[in-house]
Amino acid sequence: MWNTNNTSPDLEKGNVDIAILPVGAIEQHDSHLPLGTDWMEADAIGKGIARDIDAYLLPSLPFSNSEAHADFCGTVSLKHETLALVIEDLVTCLFTQGFKKVVIVNTHGGNTILKIVVRKLNTSRTDGKVILITPGTPPINDLHEIFPDLDNDLHGGDYETSLMLAIDESIVGKERHDHVPPGKSAEYFDYLPMSSISKTGVWGRSSLASREKGEKALPIVIKRYIEYIHDTFSQIENVKHQG
Ligand SMILES: [Zn+2]
Numbered sequence: 715m716w717n718t719n720n721t722s723p724d725l726e727k728g729n730v731d732i733a734i735l736p737v738g739a740i741e742q743h744d745s746h747l748p749l750g751t752d753w754m755e756a757d758a759i760g761k762g763i764a765r766d767i768d769a770y771l772l773p774s775l776p777f778s779n780s781e782a783h784a785d786f787c788g789t790v791s792l793k794h795e796t797l798a799l800v801i802e803d804l805v806t807c808l809f810t811q812g813f814k815k816v817v818i819v820n821t822h823g824g825n826t827i828l829k830i831v832v833r834k835l836n837t838s839r840t841d842g843k844v845i846l847i848t849p850g851t852p853p854i855n856d857l858h859e860i861f862p863d864l865d866n867d868l869h870g871g872d873y874e875t876s877l878m879l880a881i882d883e884s885i886v887g888k889e890r891h892d893h894v895p896p897g898k899s900a901e902y903f904d905y906l907p908m909s910s911i912s913k914t915g916v917w918g919r920s921s922l923a924s925r926e927k928g929e930k931a932l933p934i935v936i937k938r939y940i941e942y943i944h945d946t947f948s949q950i951e952n953v954k955h956q957g
Contacts, residue, residue, distance in 0.1 A: 715761075716770040725770060732767060732815040733808045736760030736774035737801070739822035742786030742908075743870040744916040746887035747878055749788045750776065755821040755874070758881050762936035763819065767943065770813065775800070778825045782903045786915055794827040801831045809835075809842035815947055816844040819939065823849045823868065824903060845946050852942040856934050860927050863919065866894045869908070871918015873931070880928030890920040 716730050738753030748754070756774040764771035780791040792800070805816050820828055825848065832846045858864050861873045871892075878886050891914040895902070898911065908915055 715765045715768060717764070718773055730768070730770045731813055732817065733770040733772060733813045734760050734764045734817050734819060735772045735801075735804060735808075737778055737818060737820040737822065737825060737828070738774050738776055739778045739780050739791075739824065740776050741780035741783040741789040741791070741822075742915045743874065744891055744914045744920065746890055746920060747870050747875060748885050751870070751874060751878055752778075752822045754881055755877055756819060758877075758932065759821065759936060759939065760819050762932070763817070763939055763943070766936070766940055769817070772804070778820075778822055779827065780822070780824055782824055782908045783915065785907060785909050797825065798827050798831045801828065802835060805831075805835055805842075805844050806839070809839055809844075814842045816842060817943055818844065818846045818848075820846065820848040823900065843947070843950050845943065847939050847942065852938060854935060854938045856938070857931060860931050860934075861922075863894075865899075867918035868900055869912075869915070869917040871916060871920050872922040872927070873918070875920040875923030876925070876928035877931060878928070879923060879925035880932050883925055890923070891916050892919040892921050893917060894919065 716725055716728060736756035738756035740749050740753060742749060743751045753774055753776045760771055760774060777790060777792050778797050779794050780789050783789040784791055808816050818828060828846055828848060832844050835844050861867055864873060867873050893912045893914060893916050895911050902911060
């Protein structure tokens with residue numbers, strides 16, 4: 715694995731052609747999880763992927779679009795447009811230097827703009843391809859065995875709390891709140907701020923979380939993402955060769 719501890723000549727000699735850019739967020743996660751939860755998740759998942767595929771791992775971007783959580787203390791957010799420009803700039807640097815493949819590993823569902831940025835970069839640039847991994851894409855069916863109510867577990871619930879217990883148990887609080895807003899699904903983040911959906915800021919059942927579940931889930935997530943990266947780039951390659 716390569717990262718920013720390496721020198722520029724190291725990286726050049728290594729002939730690395732794939733880079734991983736993890737994207738997290740700094741936003742409230744109720745009273746039991748730290749503000750940096752998504753950032754730490756992006757870091758852990760990015761590291762797991764980069765180790766296995768010998769990629770250049772960039773530091774995780776801590777800031778992204780957390781507007782839905784803006785009225786909770788400590789949340790900081792970039793506008794969608796700002797985030798788009800940041801990602802565009804970083805990926806463009808990598809393409810220009812010869813990285814043919816870039817993977818954005820996003821752990822925050824609110825970063826809906828990333829899909830558009832990726833499409834824009836892939837249609838406007840011919841020197842590389844960028845793909846996006848984001849909550850729900852690719853789907854990870856095995857996770858439903860560990861978290862049966864995963865579809866209603868959107869923020870700070872069973873999945874995220876378990877993952878954080880596996881990453882660093884010492885920063886996860888013991889007091890847990892469960893809240894699944896009746897009749898609402900993820901698109902309500904497009905309509906309402908989190909504070910009016912859930913007073914504590916949780917959407918899911920954090921009381922069900924355990925370190926064991928997180929330790930089981932994390933390698934599954936990393937493995938599935940690696941498969942997706944290999945599959946997707948080889949499909950893109952095949953199309954290029956046929957063309
Ligand atoms: Zn989160």
